[in-house]
Each structure stands twice: as C-alpha cells, then as structure tokens.
Amino acid sequence: AMAVVSLLALAQLVVGIVRLSGGARPDQGMTIFIAYLIGAFLAVPAAGFLSLTERTRWGSVTVAAGAVVLAVLEVRLYDIWGN
Structure with missing residues (x-):
C-alpha cells in the first residue's frame, strides 16, 4: 500500500x-508549492524508513x-494552488 501511495505522490510531483x-x-x-510537492513525495518513504528502523509497535x-x-x-x- 505504501508503494502505491508513493507512486501516486510521484505522479502528482x-x-x-x-x-x-x-x-x-x-x-x-511557486517556491512554497514546489516545497510542498517534494515534501508530499518524500513523506511516505521517510515514514516507511523510520518504521523499518523501529521494530516495535x-x-x-x-x-x-x-x-x-x-x-x-x-x-x-490544494490551498496553495488556489482551488
């Protein structure tokens, strides 16, 4: 599921x-929009990496x-784009 969400975030980027x-x-x-795009793309892989390093609940x-x-x-x- 995380891979699918990561692919969708890549498509959005x-x-x-x-x-x-x-x-x-x-x-x-534009600068803040690009920063949020990159952050959205990196949020799931970062959470996955941190989850793998923490093997407890x-x-x-x-x-x-x-x-x-x-x-x-x-x-x-969505707010930054103005819709």
Whole structure:
C-alpha cells in the first residue's frame, strides 16, 4: 500500500512540475508549492524508513503519523494552488 501511495505522490510531483513548466502558477507562490510537492513525495518513504528502523509497535504508529502528514500536505497543496 505504501508503494502505491508513493507512486501516486510521484505522479502528482510530475504533473505539478509539468503544469508549472506549462505556465500555470499557484496563487500563493511557486517556491512554497514546489516545497510542498517534494515534501508530499518524500513523506511516505521517510515514514516507511523510520518504521523499518523501529521494530516495535511504534513502527506502526510512525506509518500512521506519516499518513496524517501526507494528508495535511495534500490539503495545503490544494490551498496553495488556489482551488
């Protein structure tokens, strides 16, 4: 499941960069939009890596926290774009 979410985040990163290179601009600034795109792409692999290093029950909590972080980043991306 984490691999699928990571692929979707990669697709979102590519689409975002293509739209930016095509002339579309976010309402709240391009730099912050790109930072959030990269953060959304890296959130799941970072949570997965941290989960693998923590082999106790806290590893699952780390994955759940990564999912919450990704959800917040997605909402902010939507807000930054201006929709």
